[in-house]
Amino acid sequence: xxxxxxxxxxxxxxxxxxxxxxxxxxxxxxxxxxxxxxxxxxxxxxxxxxxxxxxxxxxxxxxxxxxxxxxxxxxxxxxxxxxxxxxxxxxxxxxxxxxxxxxxxxxxxxxxxxxxxxxxxxxxxxxxxxxxxxxxxxxxxxxxxxxxxxxxxxxxxxxxxxxxxxxxxxxxxxxxxxxxxxxxxxxxxxxxxxxxxxxxxxxxxxxxxxxxxxxxxxxxxxxxxxxxxxxxxxxxxxxxxxxxxxxxxxxxxxxxxxxxxxxxxxxxxxxxxxxxxxxxxxxxxxxxxxxxxxxxxxxxxxxxxxxxxxxxxxxxxxxxxxxxxxxxxxxxxxxxxxxxxxxxxxxxxxxxxxxxxxxxxxxxxxxxxxxxxxxxxxxxxxxxxxxxxxxxxxxxxxxxxx
Numbered sequence: 001x002x003x004x005x006x007x008x009x010x011x012x013x014x015x016x017x018x019x020x021x022x023x024x025x026x027x028x029x030x031x032x033x034x035x036x037x038x039x040x041x042x043x044x045x046x047x048x049x050x051x052x053x054x055x056x057x058x059x060x061x062x063x064x065x066x067x068x069x070x071x072x073x074x075x076x077x078x079x080x081x082x083x084x085x086x087x088x089x090x091x092x093x094x095x096x097x098x099x100x101x102x103x104x105x106x107x108x109x110x111x112x113x114x115x116x117x118x119x120x121x122x123x124x125x126x127x128x129x130x131x132x133x134x135x136x137x138x139x140x141x142x143x144x145x146x147x148x149x150x151x152x153x154x155x156x157x158x159x160x161x162x163x164x165x166x167x168x169x170x171x172x173x174x175x176x177x178x179x180x181x182x183x184x185x186x187x188x189x190x191x192x193x194x195x196x197x198x199x200x201x202x203x204x205x206x207x208x209x210x211x212x213x214x215x216x217x218x219x220x221x222x223x224x225x226x227x228x229x230x231x232x233x234x235x236x237x238x239x240x241x242x243x244x245x246x247x248x249x250x251x252x253x254x255x256x257x258x259x260x261x262x263x264x265x266x267x268x269x270x271x272x273x274x275x276x277x278x279x280x281x282x283x284x285x286x287x288x289x290x291x292x293x294x295x296x297x298x299x300x301x302x303x304x305x306x307x308x309x310x311x312x313x314x315x316x317x318x319x320x321x322x323x324x325x326x327x328x329x330x331x332x333x334x335x336x337x338x339x340x341x342x343x344x345x346x347x348x349x350x351x352x353x354x355x356x357x358x359x360x361x362x363x364x365x366x367x368x369x370x371x372x373x374x375x376x377x378x379x380x381x382x383x384x385x386x387x388x389x390x391x392x393x394x395x396x397x398x399x400x401x402x
Contacts (some may be wrong), residue, residue, distance in 0.1 A: 001065025
């Protein structure tokens with residue numbers, strides 16, 4: 001192996017695949033980044049049996065070859081090189097020589113023959129604009145659980161129906177759902193019918209087709225991958241029964257899919273028309289006031305919201321936290337309301353969860369659709385007079401004593 005390329009593209013390529021390096025490699029070779037030359041220049045790969053990343057970058061190839069070197073060391077070296085500098089890479093026996101200007105590095109190599117084969121890239125099922133997918137993923141992953149006790153709740157469910165892709169995530173206390181338009185290719189993996197007693201598991205062709213269009217993806221992977229591959233370009237998604245891969249012309253990022261039952265959310269979200277109180281506030285005002293009153297909140301202290309009369313005869317939203325002998329804080333912001341809770345009751349939320357929901361709306365205004373002070377509240381975004389209906393956030397209130 002002998003090649004030359006610029007330091008900037010090398011650093012970018014190394015940073016991309018380094019996301020798949022395991023923190024604690026199950027075997028020593030998985031701590032390495034695989035470098036291989038070919039028609040696409042230099043291809044770099046990393047794999048930990050769960051996540052696989054590959055990327056290609058242009059290079060002047062003098063001699064083809066393959067080498068496996070420490071991923072952390074190569075990452076640290078690539079970050080320090082001047083972006084416009086030329087880098088010469090040469091494999092000499094069991095050493096990889098890397099030269100950039102006056103800087104020279106000699107790296108020991110790992111045994112390439114022991115490195116596992118990366119999983120094949122599945123056929124493309126759909127394509128979508130990378131930035132649009134990244135934005136949608138960022139909106140729903142705020143609701144995903146970080147507790148591995150129930151693996152299914154650490155994932156994002158993706159459901160493809162026609163040209164609509166629905167993303168959903170939950171940790172049982174909140175539920176985020178986002179829909180976006182995609183371009184399906186018509187190539188959908190074949191799902192296997194469930195096994196078991198015929199009377200319990202007999203499936204129609206439509207049920208099998210739906211199963212093939214539903215997958216459960218680790219939320220952390222999906223957030224990292226879409227952020228890393230974002231931009232004003234299309235991104236392709238392909239999957240089999242056990243693997244999802246995201247690809248662009250130069251990059252790919254794949255993962256094993258999660259198993260388990262994801263909670264059914266169809267019908268769980270209240271219809272806006274069923275709300276007894278509809279409350280609209282400016283997101284910026286609400287976040288600022290929430291941040292102030294949360295300063296006195298302890299780990300288990302909720303933020304309480306109450307509609308109150310304003311001095312000008314209208315309404316305003318009273319936010320408060322703390323009570324009794326503890327520290328106490330209040331703030332008021334303008335709001336628009338339709339309807340009311342019985343007796344002007346307050347509704348309480350985990351302040352961190354409420355802040356996450358408001359930020360995830362990605363809209364200047366937020367509307368709370370409230371059916372009862374103790375029942376889940378639907379939050380939707382608003383831009384002027386138009387409701388942003390592609391994203392919905394369901395938030396469970398905290399029941400207050402007394």
